[in-house]
Amino acid sequence: MNGKRRRTLLKAGGTLLISLLTPITARAAQILAVRVWPADDYTRVTLENDSVLKTRHFIIKNPERLVVDIEGVDLNPTLKSLVAKVQSNDPYIKQIRVGQNKPNVVRLVFDLKEEVDPQVFTLKPIGEYQHRLVFDLYPVNPPDPIAALIEKGQWSIGDEPPTEMPPAVAQADPPYAQPKSERPPQVTRMLTIALDPGHGGEDPGAIGRRGSYEKNVVLQIAKRLKGKLEQQPNMRVMLTRDGDYFVPLGRRVQKARKVQADLFVSIHADAFVKPTANGSSVFVLSEKGASSTTARWLANKENAADLIGGANIKHHDKQLASVLLDLSTTAQINDSMKLGKAVLTEIGGINRLHKGSVEQAGFAVLKAPDIPSILIETAFISNPSEEARLNDDAYQDRMADAITNGIKKYFAANPPLAKSRML
Known part of the structure; x- marks a missing residue:
């Protein structure tokens, strides 16, 4: 072996020995x-x-x-x-x-x-x-949602005196109305509606082909809807979120219950693996399984919002979780179905319906035991043409009008009962 080759091997061996003797330091996290x-x-x-x-x-x-x-x-x-x-x-x-x-x-x-x-x-x-x-x-001292409504002039201390109910929009009773002989006495009071724009913050929701975020589109529609409902003489609105931030699913329901909401309306813009999927849908809670494979898939996807948005599972309110899981009632689902049918009929006037009937699945956000609750999929953001419509001011406005009319028809056919204060 010549001297040059020997020196090269000795140098390599020395380098290896130094590397073995040098302590390995952990790489800093990025x-x-x-x-x-x-x-x-x-x-x-x-x-x-x-x-x-x-x-x-x-x-x-x-x-x-x-x-x-x-x-x-x-x-x-x-x-x-x-x-x-x-x-x-x-x-x-x-x-x-x-x-x-x-x-x-x-x-x-x-x-x-x-x-x-x-x-x-x-x-x-x-x-x-x-x-x-x-x-x-x-x-440490969280804001009171009722105090926020009082500050906006939407809630009087001790609640308001009775006010006029909105007139029925249609002369004939819609098919989901109760027979006149079975209707309870009409109660005139303020109606509180909780609007729930889906996703937000860390959770963008579905993302369209052109880069639209579901969380932004549904907040815009919810704000338009809020303005239209508040033009009604006896309605006030609470948004579960009014900006781009994350709200856990259970917290959304809790917010609605704190303001004693009469209705809970969650607004979404769904996505599917195929860009050809299109149409609007309305969902209510199911305790016995989903009404279709698509409904089950969508509920599982929406229920994953806490994982994506980042709910602190260890600090979930155990009492709230118990209420959501154990006390959802048949009566709530029946009322939700009436509301869903009224809204679906109106939405069908502005967009193709993905399915011609209200669907059911185990959506976590619909599990308030004492509030009729629906989830509206306004259109498929994964469909390029519907994504364009969802970003169109005129379409957002028509969607808000349709939901408003559906809510008015629901209350005209199902007057609210007197309400004792919820805990």
Whole structure:
């Protein structure tokens, strides 16, 4: 063996020996994206990363601060960008400060506007997301939804005196109306309608071929519908979300019950694996299985919203979960079916119906035991032509008109009963 070759082998062997003796240090986790979702209910901050992060957090008083130490992370430009993502009108965060506290530990300091109850948890990869570290900052003194309606002039303290019911839209009784002899005495009072724009925040819902997000389209339709319903002399409306933020499915139902809603209307724009699928649909709850394979598939997809949007499963209200799972009644489903038929008939006047009857499936968001509840799929956002219609102001307006007329016909045929205050 010549000297040159010998020197080369010795050098390679020395390099290998050094590499074996050198301790292996763990690669720092990479922060891929940071997002801030402010809302009246709470503010969410999300760090998306390529591995599970280990954290510890604590509160410092006077002034209120939340301190979070994240291990195994180096400060990178993405993490630094979190500072600029806090909006001045955020209800709960003044600012966020970010720094390298010590090697492989980044410290976040949330300067707060009021006392919060922080929930810090991680989410496993799902859909388009990798690992997520989530900070939900809930106020210690949460806003009261009825107080919010009072502030807007939509709810009087002690509730309002009786007001006039809307006149029946049709002269003849529709097929879903009760016979006149069986109808209960008409009660005149304010009617509270909970409108539930699906998805939001971390959960975009279905995404159209042209890039439209379901969460944006349905919020626009819900706001149009809210305006039209509030033009009625005896109706007021509560939105389960009025901006781009995530609301867990159970929380949506809880919000409706807190304002003693008479109806719950969830608004969506569905998608299917085939872009040719089209038409509008109305769904109500089923306790005995879905009315079709498509209905079952869609309910499973919508019920996954908590996984995608990021519900903190460990902090779910156990009492609420019990109510949703155990107390859904036949009476609620029967009333929901009447509402669904009235709305479906009206929607059929502006768009093809995917199916000519109200469908049923186990949608989690329809499980309020004491509120007639429907879920409307306004059109298929996965169908290019229907995606264009969903983004059209005129179509959104006609859809809101149709739902309004359906709700008015439902109440004309099924006058509301007197209501004792719900717990």
